[in-house]
Amino acid sequence: MSTRPDRSKPTREVVLDALETLLLEGGSSAATLEAVAAAAGVSKGGLLYHFGSKEALYQGFLDRLLVESRAEADGTLTAPEGVVAAYLDVSSVATDPSTRSVLAALRLAGVQEVDVEGALVESFEYWYEVIARRIDDPVLARLVQLVGDGLYLHALIGSVQHDEDEQVIARVVALVAEHEAEQG
Amino acid sequence: MSTRPDRSKPTREVVLDALETLLLEGGSSAATLEAVAAAAGVSKGGLLYHFGSKEALYQGFLDRLLVESRAEADGTLTAPEGVVAAYLDVSSVATDPSTRSVLAALRLAGVQEVDVEGALVESFEYWYEVIARRIDDPVLARLVQLVGDGLYLHALIGSVQHDEDEQVIARVVALVAEHEAEQG
DNA sequence: GTCTATAATCGGATAGAC
DNA sequence: GTCTATCCGATTATAGAC
Numbered sequence: 001m002s003t004r005p006d007r008s009k010p011t012r013e014v015v016l017d018a019l020e021t022l023l024l025e026g027g028s029s030a031a032t033l034e035a036v037a038a039a040a041g042v043s044k045g046g047l048l049y050h051f052g053s054k055e056a057l058y059q060g061f062l063d064r065l066l067v068e069s070r071a072e073a074d075g076t077l078t079a080p081e082g083v084v085a086a087y088l089d090v091s092s093v094a095t096d097p098s099t100r101s102v103l104a105a106l107r108l109a110g111v112q113e114v115d116v117e118g119a120l121v122e123s124f125e126y127w128y129e130v131i132a133r134r135i136d137d138p139v140l141a142r143l144v145q146l147v148g149d150g151l152y153l154h155a156l157i158g159s160v161q162h163d164e165d166e167q168v169i170a171r172v173v174a175l176v177a178e179h180e181a182e183q184g
Numbered sequence: 185m186s187t188r189p190d191r192s193k194p195t196r197e198v199v200l201d202a203l204e205t206l207l208l209e210g211g212s213s214a215a216t217l218e219a220v221a222a223a224a225g226v227s228k229g230g231l232l233y234h235f236g237s238k239e240a241l242y243q244g245f246l247d248r249l250l251v252e253s254r255a256e257a258d259g260t261l262t263a264p265e266g267v268v269a270a271y272l273d274v275s276s277v278a279t280d281p282s283t284r285s286v287l288a289a290l291r292l293a294g295v296q297e298v299d300v301e302g303a304l305v306e307s308f309e310y311w312y313e314v315i316a317r318r319i320d321d322p323v324l325a326r327l328v329q330l331v332g333d334g335l336y337l338h339a340l341i342g343s344v345q346h347d348e349d350e351q352v353i354a355r356v357v358a359l360v361a362e363h364e365a366e367q368g
Numbered sequence: 369g370t371c372t373a374t375a376a377t378c379g380g381a382t383a384g385a386c
Numbered sequence: 387g388t389c390t391a392t393c394c395g396a397t398t399a400t401a402g403a404c
Contacts, residue, residue: 011369027294028213032397044399046370054398107294109341110211117341124343139355142348146334153333153340157293157301159308164326171323195387216379228380230388238380 004041012050015040016061023104028111033057055113062119065101069123072098073130083134084144084176087127088169091148094155106156124149140179147172188225196234199224200245207288212295217241239297246303249285253307256282257314267318268328268360271311272353275332278339290340308333324363331356 006014018039022031033054037047051057076086090096094103102123108116124145132141147168154161190198202223206215217238221231235241260270274280278287286307292300308329316325331352338345 023294025294026296028211029295033399034397042369043371045372048399049369052399106337106340110207110209110291111213112210117343120341121343124338124341128346139348139351142346143331143352143355146338146349146352147327147330149334149337150330150332153290153337154308154330156290156337157304157308159301159305162312162326164323165330167323168327168330171327217381218379226387227389229382229390232381233387236381 011040011042011046012060015042015047015050015057016064019057019061020100020104023107024100027107058108058111058114058116061108062105062114062116065105066119066123068098068101070126073127077130077133082173082176083131085169085173087131087144087148088151088172091151092155092161092165092169094158099152099155102152103156106152135176135179136183137179140176144172144176195224195226195230196244199226199231199234199241200248203241203245204284204288207291208284211291215292242292242295242298242300245292246289246298246300249289250303250307252282252285254310257311261314261317266357266360267315269353269357271315271328271332272335272356275335276339276345276349276353278342283336283339286336287340290336319360319363320367321363324360328356328360 004014005017009017015036019031019036022035022039033047034044036057037044040047047057051060072090076083076090079086081089090099093099102120105116105120109120110116128141128145131144132138135141135144151165188198189201193201199220203215203220206219206223217228217231220241221228224231231241235244256274260267260274263270265273274283277283286304289300289304293304294300312325312329315328316322319325319328335349
């Protein structure tokens, strides 16, 4: 990939997209400045004009992740299937744009240049608040999140979806519906 | 750390312990041969006598991980608190030796030298089989695992334990007990 | 805003002494 | 079985032309 994928997008965004793809494919060690530049269709020098260092590049990625995931979480508040089903669906579909960002960030976890863990904690915390806004029992809300995060973990290791996963989602949704019926 | 931590253990094990610690602290990029050797209290040459390459070192780590996690899973079959509580406890305690290995392996996910994901999938699959041996409803068994894996994910990003987590575990245990009572 | 060329450093791996 | 010395390729970053 030596030609620039999309010229309508700003270069910054194209570079971050390239970084995301490389992180998903080969982890943090595959995401060298040269490789990212090549995948984005720019030169190393061109990349370094937009992000002055590897640290700045990583930070730019985390900043975008937070903006994206907050928007995604907010969006589910008005989702027809409800927040619960929406979160569990998002978590289990590794091709979802928002999920891709989170999985890429998880592959970045542990690097010294930036606080990846802090950004991820912030993102997950925001999701919890959104879920808890719809389920008044905090324990149940947390259970919903943990099931979703379990699905995230399995997406991270590329595990094939269990036959049971769909039924687990249905079961959790039912659990929430049951709770809501009790409350009135 | 330039002195060898424990001379009673075989050097191979000391080296793998050092690798594990470095992976947890700084991700895969921090686990250079030089750094691992230093943390283990041997020279680079000394390390390379036991593991001929970085690939061999990583593979040795994954091999040990599988042996350890199978033993851990088998051990819970006879645990007094039951498999369910045992898995959820293990998943949430980041200092547990077995959990440390899994978290370190997760930080290694994405490297090209070895099939980290494959090893992790195998480990999680084994755990599922152990859990499913005690809970005859496969959907419920999978739900238990996903909650535990959600806890793993939060341990991976160093997220502080939610106040609700203990109650979530209790709730899941109750869910399983309820199911068993129905079956008889 | 994007490029090429190059400097400086680091990481993996080999050879051979002890 | 462990060490030191060394080579080579890869990676980050800078300088300066276009």
